[in-house]
Amino acid sequence: MRELLQQLWNGLAIGSVYALVAVGYTLVFGVLKFINFAHSSILTFGAYVALYTMLSKVAPFPVALGLSMVLSGVFAMQTELRAFRPLREKGAPRLNLLITSIGVTLLVENAIVVFVSPDFHVFPKVLPGTPINLSGVVFPPVDLLLVAGSSILMLALSYFVNRTLTGLSIKAVALDRDAAALMGINVGRTISITFFIAGLMASMAGILVGMKFSVNPSLGGLFGLKSFAASVVGGIGSVPGAYLGGYLIGFLETLGAGYVSSNYKDAIAFVLLVLVLLFKPSGLLGKGTQEKV
């Protein structure tokens, strides 16, 4: 029982990471209808910004966290403005956007290797060191921060998307870009805002994963891919779906590692992806898409 509770907690913590990142894939897919593989590099970028802010000791952790989130949001926005928007304006097919996004990821990873450092970095200790122990179940401080931080961000995002006019305009752009423009919505700006939010959330995930494990140039790679799997499992385009997919993969992965074999840990997300695509291709909470004429 104690072991199960511990595994569930671990699943919740790592699931929070996947959920935070998955929501970015889903938001961007919503407005642009392509999978932005550059999203995983935002996670890495965010971790490095926070790491170097902390290492240079110019600001306390909360400031480093905030700074990294804002800069990551701006960085995500810039990838869209400089890489994707020119392609869209030239009427390039979506496949070109996809390939470009993979290119952006390679560029970011290698730029970090060349200009920053190829090494693994341990994040400076910023949280009180002793894990909380509740009758045998261990709650490391970084996990608590992860679960709390992601919950707050997710609630804030839900409020923003469902209760504000800007959130409504993101939905409108996702549903019908031309009709949204005819409402007076600045479509370009709305897309920028969407990338900003996606970047902001990915940065939080990147920093906390960096604190939990270590910071390295390919940090975003596997987390990004699993989160992408999570967004598809949940139903790409659906925000609650991304959360569901993220937590589901988090739980199954830790339970699988705990009770089956940790050798298969990284495969579980993708097995789930294949199963969902076989039996419910639109994802658990996704709506079947009809091609519009």
Add this chain to the structure above:
Amino acid sequence: MLKIEDLNVYYGGIHALNSVSVDVNDGEIVTIIGANGAGKSTLLRTISGLVRARSGTVSFNGKDLGKMPPHEIVALGIAHAPEGRRVFSELTVAQNLRLGAFLRTDKEQMEQDLERVFRIFERLRERREQPAGTLSGGEQQMLCIGRALMSKPKLLLLDEPSMGLAPVLVQEIYKEIEEIRKYTTILLVEQNAYQALKTADRGYVLETGRIVMAAPCSELIRDPVIKKAYLGK
């Protein structure tokens, strides 16, 4: 108020609009009739900035719309109820109408305009919390027009409001258009030439991208060529 001069629009290699000139004066209903594929929707989409012209000018109260993005054109006071309704199907009727007033900040006036839309289209009131995708075709058309009205337009562009609707609903929509003309100038594009000519003040006939005739509707409706080609008589 709207002046279109010598407009040329291409879709790939197709010459969709060929030196089209159209004027709309304040307070009028002007209609453009023509067969499917004549270029009617392209003309409205060019006015709204969704499609760019290769040459020619579109100006609204003296302002050149040629290089403006769609949202700035909406801000000038042009609302477009597009072909095929294009309501946001997963959003509620109320949210669709709210988006219609996206650029407005005058809360009280917006409430009054919302009330006016519900007065014109009573059926939308009962369905305000329903997703737009669950409405019937006629109701979606009402929502599409109501949504455009929510921007408080000086000029309303209506693209085929009768498309795909049962005759009784077409009658109803046109009855409401008579009501709407009290508040705004209208440029109406229609395949249903009879309804359009009965409602509008002046009409243009568009054939494969060219204006072939322009006259008051009372004349067009009696013109033997029009009767034969568009009114089926």
